């Protein structure tokens with residue numbers, strides 16, 4: 047199982063990453079090799095194994111429905127690259 | 142060719158918890174931007190979300206109220222997409238193992254009953270709000286991020302805008318009863334996404350569907366369905382294919398338009414949320430939630446017919462909203478004339494609410510006041526028509542009916558002495574009426590009663606007045 051350049055470009059696009067043609071080519075090879083290696087697992091017969099829904103053997107961890115103080119507006123915005131009128135400011139988003 | 146409209150719905154409902162789904166920030170609506178936030182809902186690195194137990198309870202109750210199976214095992218997943226209203230770049234939701242599956246809601250349209258299937262209900266978090274108020278950018282308010290939602294997904298079982306409306310209203314009604322949400326559409330507590338396609342009547346395979354998101358009133362739901370179905374039929378008649386897409390409904394212009402997003406094929410790359418552990422609910426828990434459910438609209442309607450001997454129509458109207466039903470029951474407890482109360486609630490109250498632009502939730506009348514008013518009408522202190530005036534005054538002043546009647550001097554004149562004087566005077570001045578009565582025209586009595594009511598500004602007790610009129614007239618015969 048190898049990875050095509052289209053596969054790499056598609057995943058990169060979803061992840062908002064930009065690569066040059068040369069990078070796409072090398073990533074296709076590298077990621078392809080990783081996936082090929084993982085493919086080894088498919089040689090095992092897992093027909094009798096229940097799917098793993100979650101990695102931790104823990105369940106039902108809940109909190110009470112209680113309000114606790116959070117951050118002030120100033121604190122919340124203190125690390126924002128840009129802000130305006132109490133809001134985070136981002137490049138214009140067209141509807 | 143005859144076409145059939147096929148509609149499925151996704152309904153997002155905000156749960157009425159005090160705090161958010163994974164953190165302890167308040168869910169309160171309408172606060173200053175970015176004041177109900179913390180590192181968890183801001184999506185800071187390294188934070189650990191913990192599920193609000195109330196969310197599980199409410200989702201379970203909603204599922205039970207909509208006749209769903211409650212999953213013994215469900216889990217949270219990450220739905221990945223980039224948008225500035227989602228600081229984490231993923232929405233925590235449920236993918237393959239939702240908390241509820243396989244429910245149904247019975248609707249009735251034009252006397253025909255029909256089941257609408259509920260495919261699933263899952264738990265998820267709301268996103269933030271994008272404000273387009275800045276000249277050179279977009280502003281993000283994270284307050285709503287992490288407000289708990291349930292998403293109700295239906296089967297494509299609806300066939301008309303009317304069915305869609307009745308279904309949506311019924312779901313709202315049921316959820317309002319359960320108390321899991323305030324269902325305030327104007328605050329976005331309940332939003333509808335409509336999937337719509339057209340097929341030939343009787344066809345087995347559905348046509349290509351479009352999706353319209355975030356319809357936030359029943360009116361826009363109906364208009365959007367009407368517009369979009371017409372548009373698709375016209376396209377099909379022209380021989381065009383329907384493009385599967387998300388469309389935006391513009392309520393002001395009354396049109397839907399294509400929302401061609403870059404991420405055309407949605408690839409959310411769901412995977413299990415590693416920071417949240419599975420939800421495991423046993424029978425005992427589900428039973429306890431069942432017991433915690435209040436009486437639902439259908440059951441209440443049946444009870445109203447049996448217990449209060451109300452016509453089915455009245456029972457339907459009164460139970461169509463939890464607030465009205467509660468008001469009715471509280472009033473009946475004080476004044477045991479169900480049909481009377483029903484009449485006043487159905488006929489007299491709605492126009493007054495409309496005049497003051499209030500919803501039933503904001504009604505200025507108290508059950509104690511309505512009971513007091515009906516008591517005054519019943520014991521003859523005031524007439525029914527004065528009663529309506531008093532009701533209107535209660536709405537506007539908030540004062541109790543007895544106080545209004547006294548202050549405005551609205552009590553009926555049952556004092557025979559005073560009435561006799563007025564009537565003697567009237568009869569003396571209406572010789573024509575005496576002639577008419579002598580000629581056998583009984584209607585003249587009605588005319589005289591009218592004159593008396595006019596002279597007393599409607600305050601004469603009609604029964605007492607009638608008796609006196611006959612007595613006085615007899616002297617002239």
Ligand SMILES: [Zn+2]
Pocket residue numbers: 116161164165166177178179180181182183287
């Ligand atoms: Zn928070």
